[in-house]
Amino acid sequence: MRDDRHWRQAWLELIDEITRYVKYLQEMGIEEYDATMPMGADRLPLPPLASAAHLAESGASKEVETSALSESSSGEHITVKGESPMAQKKKRVTGQAQASLFGDLAPAESPGESPLPVDETLDDIRADIGECTRCKLHEHRTHIVFGEGNPHADLMFVGEGPGADEDATGRPFVGRAGQLLDRMIEAIGMKREQVYIANIVKCRPPGNREPEPDEVATCEPFLYRQINVIRPKLVVALGGVATKTLLRTKAPISKLRGRFFDFRGTKLLPTFHPAFLLRSPNKKRDAWEDLKKVRDFLQGKIVE
Ligand code: SF4
Numbered sequence: 001m002r003d004d005r006h007w008r009q010a011w012l013e014l015i016d017e018i019t020r021y022v023k024y025l026q027e028m029g030i031e032e033y034d035a036t037m038p039m040g041a042d043r044l045p046l047p048p049l050a051s052a053a054h055l056a057e058s059g060a061s062k063e064v065e066t067s068a069l070s071e072s073s074s075g076e077h078i079t080v081k082g083e084s085p086m087a088q089k090k091k092r093v094t095g096q097a098q099a100s101l102f103g104d105l106a107p108a109e110s111p112g113e114s115p116l117p118v119d120e121t122l123d124d125i126r127a128d129i130g131e132c133t134r135c136k137l138h139e140h141r142t143h144i145v146f147g148e149g150n151p152h153a154d155l156m157f158v159g160e161g162p163g164a165d166e167d168a169t170g171r172p173f174v175g176r177a178g179q180l181l182d183r184m185i186e187a188i189g190m191k192r193e194q195v196y197i198a199n200i201v202k203c204r205p206p207g208n209r210e211p212e213p214d215e216v217a218t219c220e221p222f223l224y225r226q227i228n229v230i231r232p233k234l235v236v237a238l239g240g241v242a243t244k245t246l247l248r249t250k251a252p253i254s255k256l257r258g259r260f261f262d263f264r265g266t267k268l269l270p271t272f273h274p275a276f277l278l279r280s281p282n283k284k285r286d287a288w289e290d291l292k293k294v295r296d297f298l299q300g301k302i303v304e
Pocket residue numbers: 129132133134135136137138144201202203215218219
């Protein structure tokens with residue numbers, strides 16, 4: 001009799017959480033979810049199902065891996081009850097309901113996360129890139145913009161791709177948007193030399209168009225190798241293209257900015273691209289709120 005009550009309570013909690021997850025997906029602007037999507041397709045990071053874990057502890061059914069990603073929003077941290085974040089990451093739970101409803105929940109397994117070279121340096125990666133012609137962006141570039149900054153940075157910014165100034169100089173974020181980024185970095189008490197700055201693609205897309213999927217797919221492994229070498233505490237994705245690429249989601253930046261996501265063994269926070277802020281100065285206030293979270297996280301005032 002006691003077992004029956006236990007199971008009933010566990011299933012009620014699971015149903016309650018599934019309802020919560022559906023609302024979460026709707027909030028993110030997702031109207032359809034294709035559970036058959038392959039790895040690396042547009043995926044939204046989802047927190048683990050607490051009740052699924054609870055059911056697992058109760059001994060319920062088949063083995064499925066939970067999402068490695070938890071996400072907090074508006075001060076509400078979504079956690080598996082009674083467990084440390086590290087324990088949650090490693091938790092293996094059971095529950096066919098989770099698998100069938102959400103498929104593989106983890107977006108963090110991006111293509112670049114397949115085995116990476118060990119013990120390499122940024123110089124090794126740059127040497128490997130060479131005078132790259134791996135994608136069609138090489139046709140119009142002047143310089144490859146590899147990235148620059150502190151190779152041991154706690155904070156790394158990732159933008160979309162080089163613009164005209166960057167193409168001309170071979171340095172990331174040196175135009176007007178770059179000057180604003182410098183001011184954003186200084187606003188949180190840091191200097192440009194303390195952080196590392198890179199882009200999703202290393203050659204300028206003609207006319208400053210967005211990089212195309214094949215170009216991103218060809219170039220992004222270099223970025224992941226850079227992240228793997230630098231191992232920053234926090235990656236700040238600048239703008240929608242960088243955010244969507246890194247988090248494998250179609251959700252708009254307006255829905256994701258200012259939130260912390262698990263990403264490749266570190267944390268990622270999306271915010272607006274400085275070029276967008278130059279066009280939309282009324283969004284600077286939002287960006288400042290995001291930057292304060294970056295500062296507080298790096299200072300240990302926010303634990304994610
Ligand atoms: S964008 Fe990347 S992959 Fe394409 S040519 Fe430049 S360095 Fe090579």
